[in-house]
Amino acid sequence: MGALFIILAAAMGIATFVENDFGTNAAKALYYNAWWFEGIFVLLGINMFFNMIKPYLWTKGKLPVLLFHLAFFIIIAGAAITRYYGFEGMMHIREGESTNEFISSVTYVDGVVEKNGEVVAFSEDVLMSEKSKDNFSKSVRIGGEKVKLKSIDFIKRTKLIPQEDPNGKPLLSLVISGTGGRRNVDLFKGEKITVGSYTVGFMVDEELDFNIFQQEDQLYFKSLHDVFITDMGTQQKTELDMSEPQVFYQRVLYGAEEFFMVQTNYLEGALLKAVAAEKNEQGNFMESLVVKVEKNDQERELTIQGRSDLVGPYDSLIIDGVKIKLSYGAKVLQTPFEIHLNVFQLERYPGSESPSSFASEVTLKDQEAGVERDFRIFMNNILNYKGYRFYQSSYDMDEKGTVLSVNKDLAGTVITYIGYFLLALSMFLSLFASKSRFRYLWQKVNEISAQRKALLLVGLMGLSTYAEAQNIDEYITVSEEQSKKFGELWVQDNGGRIKPMNTMSGEVMRKLVKHNSFKGYSADRVVLSMLSNGEAWEKVPLITVKEGPVRDIVGNAEKKASFSQFFGQSGNYKLHELVEQAYRTKPAYRNKLQNEVIKIDEQVNVFHLARSGKLLKMFPDANDEQAPWLTPGDYRAGIEEGDSLFIRNIFSFYLHALEQGKDEDALSYLDAISKYQNKFAANILPSDKMKQMEVSYNKSNLFLMIAPGLFVLGLILLILQFIWLFMPHKSPKIVNASGTVLFLVAFVIYTVGLGLRWYISGHAPWSNGYESMLYIGWSILVAGLVFSRKSAIVLSIAGLFSGIVLFVAHLSWMNPEITNLVPVLKSYWLTIHVAVIVMSYGFLGIAAFIGFFNLIVLGIKKNTDGPKLDLTITELTSIMEMGLTIGLYMMTIGSFLGGIWANESWGRYWGWDPKETWSLVTIMVYAFILHMRFIPGLKSQVVFNVVTVLGFFSVIMTYLGVNYYLAGMHSYAKGDPVPVPDFVYYTVITVLVVSGYALYNSYMLKKKA
Secondary structure, eight states, X not given: OHHHHHHHHHHHHHHHHHHHXXXXXXXXXXXXXXXXXXXXXXXXXXXXXXXXXXGGGGXXXXXXXXXXXXXXXXXXXXXXHHHHHOEEEEEEEETTOEEEEEEESSEEEEEEEEETTEEEEEEEEEOOOTTOTTOOEEEEEETTEEEEEEEEEEEEEEEEEXXXXXXXXEEEEEEEEETTEEXXXXXXXXXXXXXXXXXXXXXXXXXXXXXXXXXXXXXXXXXXXXXXXXXXXXXXXXXOOTTSOEEOOBTXXXXXXXXXXXXXXXXXEEEEEEEEOOTTOOSOOEEEEEEEEEXXXXXXXXXXXXXXTBOOOOEEEEXXXXXXXXXXXXXXXXXXXXXXXXXXXXXXXXXXXXXXXEEEEEEEEETTTTEEEEEEEETTBOEEETTEEEEEEEEOTTSSEEEEEEEEOHHHHHHHHHHHHHHHHHHHHHTTOTTSHHHHHHHHHHHHHHXXXXXXXXXXXXXXXXXXXXXXXXXXXXXXXHHHHHHTSEEEOTTSOEEEHHHHHHHHHHHHHSSSEETTEEHHHHHHHHXXXXXXXXXXXXXXXXXXXXXXXXXXXXXXXXXXXXXXXXXXXXXXXXXHHHHHSOGGGOOHHHHHHHHHHHHHHHHHHHHHTTTOOOBOOSSOTTSOOBOTTOOOXXXXXXXXXXXXXXXXXXXXXXXXXXXXXXXHHHHHHHHHHHHHSTTTSOOHHHHHHHHHHHHHOHHHHHHXXXXXXXXXXXXXXXXXXXXXXXXXXXXXXXXXHHHHHHHHHHHXXXXXXXXXXXXXXXXXXXXXXXXXXHHHHHHHHHTTTTOHHHHHHXXXXXXXXXXXXXXXXXXXXXXXXXXXGOSHHIIIIIHHHHHHHHHHHHHHHHHHHHHHHHHHOOTTSOHHHHHHHHHHHHHHHHHHHHHHHHHHHHHHHHHHHHHHHTSOSOOOOHHXXXXXXXXXXXXXXXXXXXXXXXXXXXXXXXXXXXXXXXXXXXXXXXXXXXXXXXXXXXXXXXXXXXXXXXXXXXXXXXXXXHHHHHHHHHHHO
């Protein structure tokens, strides 16, 4: 079974990269829906079944193990039912309309084969991609003969180009222009087109505005209008006699009133060939599938077009007397009832285009059952009827129509959920059952603790900060009192969140100087000084310039450059060409200089926005509190003249008062702005208590404050404990107690910080990368405290790496800004699912860090070392296994909770999204690690520690790698990879070297023993 875990994990991991590069269909065709992949799950199910019938599992103490295997068997069965009997689709409804039709989420090749009145129809679901061009294959018997159909090519984004072909039809190419603009038109024989109020046809048997036809190898046309021709050179017009057909020449401009037409090409026989669109070409392109048709010794090719989100048109050919009609695309499915859309509602965050929520007010109409009831469908609130489930998915751009996701999979979902419940129950029981592996490890650690005492010394830590020598006192033109009051004003950001100016000032400072303050001055005081003394601040070196070429261009020899140095005497931006070149380059291919230029450009823009007041959206619209707020000096039509004058002038009055040193006047102006905000935005403004809490949170900077404390305390204690491992003496008990108390104090501060952020943001503080990183650091500390009574070393390791995680959270690529939630995250599932799964990262992380510590000890261990060292390694390895067990349980339960959330939001509990898939990969990896004790040759302590450390890379990939390197619903970079940071390579090399030396040393010690 261990081999199946590894094969399955490897296949799924590879499939996510295939999906990123070639699309979901490629991953499904080559992996997820492949017979061998499903076969692995069948083998796992068989394995689980035979494990269940072992007699010893039916004893009282082994109930959790029995339930565990039964749960997996049921989950696999439920997944099989979903795979083969469930289906999904999309239903589009406009306001005031009803429908019972929806489009399937699966693409099909539909076909009709005809010969001498006999008709054979078929419909085959396909997974077409550039990597699965041969996914469609079908043989049809008709009239006693076989017709073979086989896909031979697939183009994802195509356009149709007419090409000469002896088997084709006559084709006329035109350029037509009128009131609707200019367009190129290709007309086959028998086709017509309407342009504005004119109809144009080619050899059509009906009366049209313009009808073009062929007669004796010459093209003619008839028209219902007076037609003239225009000489291209002289622009001279000549009227034509339309009482009889006129010759239709190439390259001649024919006109009638505001309608003009030119023949550009004519082909006696032509077909439209699908060719790939240019990479950067814009348009609503179709997918093209090329099918080879074989009958007897004859072969033909048929190109059909379609897309997964629409029903494709039929195209046909005749081969040896057999007519083949094929189409590619979605299929129209029907429900046994109708959905009527009464109204679609979209709510946005005030002052933003970002949706806060959207919902569909619908009426369900089932005439057969006599049912008619109203329902409101919105994110995480579904309509469930007769096994069909409807979810709010999207909406039309004009906000007059809705797109509902449709799912029918009652049996598969119920069975799978039963499996989820049994699996969670078995995991819970295994932590407490008397004969479980976890209880055995717990008792084993207790026995080891009785044989040895941890030796700890506590060290005091001292921290110092570095400040550059430059004096900026002369640039600070406002008092602390003024800046404090300024920081209490409300502002609105581009996402619509209303926050104190203090928060905005902090964000500006972090962008410019990577800190919440500058030279000892608060962020509010610096930003306000920039506004009141802007010209002077343009000459202050604030922007970091590391690369020599940029320094040469800017004309600056120092590490810091001023805003004014980036502009020439004529006002030209010196980095313009470098910036454009950097942004045109894909992130994965940007060099060090280009990455640096992008960072510098961002700082230059932030300074400009802060200096010019463009970030100060502090004036609500007097007529519409939901409208975007205005910045000082803005004008908006419809606002009363008095309010408009106030917006345009009050802030300049305020700055002028500051310049004149009139503090009382300045404060009165701030008070006037505050009253204006309360008057016109009272219903959407946060409370004053919320404001004070956020300002206090910003000033405390709790997380960055405790980061060095945790790191230094953990490092000092770990070094001392490491030294004491090789010494026969005992450390005073007070050392362990003192260290635990200090860590508990840090833990309380850490928890208070998370609680403050939760209160301020209004949602659980793990909704983005920065917040989840904070939560991981907190969960590592929790894991350390859980096992601290078993080993003081574990708590030291937890403190050390919790500090590291906090430092990483505050690197420049992490954004600590509090933001509004997107609609799908407005759910209690955010709190539950993310809390559980990210907590698992903490326990898996602490296990990996313990493993790394063990490998260092195993690498320097000698035969002369006493039993105390062996007992410590065994103790830590047992704790590590318990940490892995808890982490795996939480990862598994968290993934299942995520599946339930996905089912409530999107209509499916599993969709092979890269984040979902890598969570399952991680589960498989750690399931293998915990089952290694059953595999001969992999039972050794050192191997277990090595794979535990290496296994954590799957967690890193799940948490960070997917977000930045793969496309999916959980991803930030949409699959456009960013360069791998250098420290990742150093970390991997360090882990491999330490692991390799530990394995070598253990082998040599065993050989000498």
